Amino acid sequence: MNVYDKFRTYIWLVDILQRYGPISFQEIQQHWLETELSGGVELAKATFARYRTAIEDMFGLCVGCDAKNGYRYFIENVEVLHEDTIQNWMLSTLTVGNLLSDCLSVQDRILLEQVPCAGHLSTMVEAMKRKVRIEVTYRKYGADQVKQVEMEPYCIKLFHRRWYVLGHFYREATSDQEAQDYCALYAFDRMLQVKLTERSFELNPDFQAKNFFAYAWGIFVDPKLDPERVVVRAYDRERYYLRDLPIHFSQRSLGEGCEGNRVYEDFELYVCITWDFCSHLLSKSRYLKVMAPSALVSRIREMLHDSLALYEESVTVD
Template sequence: MTIPAKFKEYIWLVNTIRRARRITFAEINERWVETDMSGGVELARSTFNRHKDAIEDIFGIYIDCDRQNGYQYYIGNDYVLREDSVQNWMLSTLSVNNIISESLSLQERILLQPVPSEGNYLRMAIEAMKKGVRIEVDYRKYGTDTPNHLNFEPYCIKMFKQRWYILGHFHRDATEEKPESDYFGVFSFDRILKMSMTDIKFQIDPDFDAQTYFDECYGVLVGDGTKPERIVIRAYGYERYYIRDLPIHKSQREIGQGENFADFELFIRPTVDLSGHLLSRGNQVKVLSPQWLADELHDMHLEAALMYEPEEENCPQ
């Protein structure tokens, strides 16, 4: 996809201000003239103002001005670019796309991973969220042949490890036969066989915050009853550098280091997907606490090792 010229300018402007933290219009113009986009022509003040408005409308990122300190521009809501937000995802994706689109001559030497789109179902779910209506889906869990028919309120959508998930809210008023029921469920788009929007309206809980809902999670497992707790891991060799650069969770902080290791603390739900991730790091990561999790990972490593033991041959009688 080729990004239109205006979008390239928007992306450049946000990245320039973000990197500088505080920058005057004159400094922006100095850097603008050095780009190929400028054609050697300075950025007009009116164009700059239109770009600011468009960036706020399209990306939800607003550029503010500190008039008390030399009329310096800065990202007024910079926090949205430091978390798993739509703004951050859009800006990062378009920035990378912009770079790649200008390097098509190297397309055979730039290797990418496929990005899930989920076609009409993703679009339909977002449309239902906009309209505030419930959706119906036929959903087939792994290991089952018969799909379940579900009807729920679409609360939010989350991408994790190249898969799209939808958080559904289920509510049933109390009856003479059944008590009131109120709970959430997370469903993967790639297991939805059929989806349709209903005409049933709903009001999202005003206290619900999608970011907060998944704050304590490694991925998307929330409703299995696992409580968050303090976890300390030790990373050896090069793995400690990887974990520093790409934290396992936003609560991660480094609490110690030795000659060939570093210790990290996390406050997170120790769900099975977190155990799977730690297990995948092999002998490069060790859980120091809690002890029950260390024992669980120890047993999982032993079970995995047993799978590679040679099978005994049946001796003929």
């Protein structure tokens, strides 16, 4: 079996354990023989044991065996599947790819979202692995001129179908300006060219990508802002959506209530209040109300007023 098919087999096995576990080896064997990967050949127990080890090494998932329950196999640390890690993202992506490769007969009925400019991804990853700076040719939205910057790629982040790189910059002090040490985000889809340099850099040992974005709703981080307690009230079906898809990892429910004939649920979260977070709240304003802090309530009210102003005395274009 080649490397590609081995990968597909690992993904298939994790999927089977998620869907049917605890499951016996005989049942796994039955599912295995129904796949094209098997080629009609049974899965040997020794091979299955190697796959269990590979899955733990690759994805951090421990495949246990319950001897008291008829030697049934299951994922011991299933909580790992809910963590926000690159392993889980890779596992999820590969699972979808594995599924689609077996669904060619209905491929025209499976619609996916396109992520633009993912082509720069391999260059960024290579730069991070080699710890070398990159030269980026970049054009901002609304700008006529192209800009060239050299940065240290600290991390990359996918958010709402757009890839971003967090670049670290250091500017030596001059007679006119103090030394500058800062990070800035650049979107892949605004990059015209990305080139590796031979100039190496050392990652700040105190930098942790997850911590850097911990209290950000999306990708914008303002070092001048501290996280604040935010309370939102979700009405009607919106409260179910927030339970399944929390706004932020810190979100927790404060309980339900009624306003007239409308049922609501209050949620608390701790985030830095940036403009993209406010825009997100505004996009849900029909079913979501900000309760605290008062400054955010005023800010959302002002944004709603500005939105309504766009429709006052407007001319309809047919």
